[in-house]
Amino acid sequence: MVLPPLLKKKKGGKEMKLDQKLQGVIASVAFIGGIVLLIAALALDFMGSAFEGRGAMLVIGILAILFGMYLFPTEKHHRKLINIIFLFPLLFTFMVTVIIPLLLGFYYSFTDWDGIRIRNYVGFENYTKMFHQPSFVWSILLTFLFVLLNMICVNLIAFLLALLCTNKFRGIGFFRASYFVPNLIGGIVLGYIWQFIFSNVLVQFTSKVFDNNYSILSNSNTAFVGIIIVYIWQYAGYIMLIYITGLNTVPGEVLEAAAIDGANPLQTLFNIKIPMIAPSITICTFLTLTNSFKMFDVNLSLTGGKGSIASFMDSYLTNGTEMLALNIYNEAVIKSNYALGQAKAVLFFIILATVSIIQVRISNKKEVEL
Secondary structure (H helix, E strand, O other), X not given: XXXXXXXXXXXXXXHHHHHHHHHHHHHHHHHHHHHHHHHHHHHHHHOOOOOOOHXXXXXXXXXXXXXXXXXXXXXXXXXXXXXXXXXHHHHHHHHHHHHHHHHHHHHHOOEOOOOOOOOOEOOOHHHHHHOOOHHHHHHHHHHHHHHHHXXXXXXXXXXXXXXXXXXXXXXXXHHHHXXXXXXXXXXXXXXXXXXHHHHHHHHHHHHHHOOOOOOHHHOHHHHHHHHXXXXXXXXXXXXXXXXXXXXXXXXXXXXXXXXXXXXXXXXHHHHHHHHHOHHXXXXXXXXXXXXXXXXXXXXHHHOOOOEOEEEXXXXXXXXXXXXXXXXXXXXXXXXXXHHHHHHHHHHHHHHHHHHHHHHHHHHHHHHHHO
């Protein structure tokens, strides 16, 4: 490893000690000065200052911190510091785009933030207010029902497709690609496509066969079923590929030994294949769980969350197909209740994190048992 010039050995021990001391001073000054500039730039931005040099202060502060770390005069830890420098862009981006907004979101949920400024600290008022909204409680219950049904249906259909696509017959690649293509279509576009299918194509079919010219999107119950159908059609192909990968890792010798021992296809499936692809099952259930909770674009474009519910918590609801993510969007962006919407988003994060951790732990435990 090439060290900074000041770390090269010189003939005299005093010169070596003096250079290291000077290098340490320069490194310390650069590092501390960079931190001061970084904090000052962030503070000015947080206070809404009109000072135009905030961006330059931020960049110079970051560069000074990296320069100070690079000049750190301890040869033993020099490689670790270089590794940190190379990791810094990724870590900094993650902090700016995920960690800092998350912390600010927690803070804003306890205020009366209107999207521009904060006037008062209101404590848990936003959290108590949202549970007095029947529409929000309904969206939570509907989301949990949607997640449960989709975890079962998507994984079951994807696994059956994976079993079909791991058989050897002509054109298997075409079928794999065909099942996966719906996942490449954006959720907004997909929702409008299926809205046309449900409201035009299928209506003409049902009017001739069942003497019924109503779209399934016109009723909250059937519209909810329509959302599930669209989600399965979009996501099953992606989950299928993960199951195919897992099934292809099952050793052929094990399957041959099972066939020699007289195991039928169902015994081979339940006693050999499924236990051996337990990690794939864990990944697929986690992905379907998290993505079902976060489902937003199809819900927005297909039904817009609309649908009448006659009586729920002594209220008449008009958001019978509105999932939790769409409810948060409507509260914050459409109704401009940013603080209340942020409180809902915080609760959404807590629910999703808790359910995901529980699901992963249960799945890992079952992996060990299998």
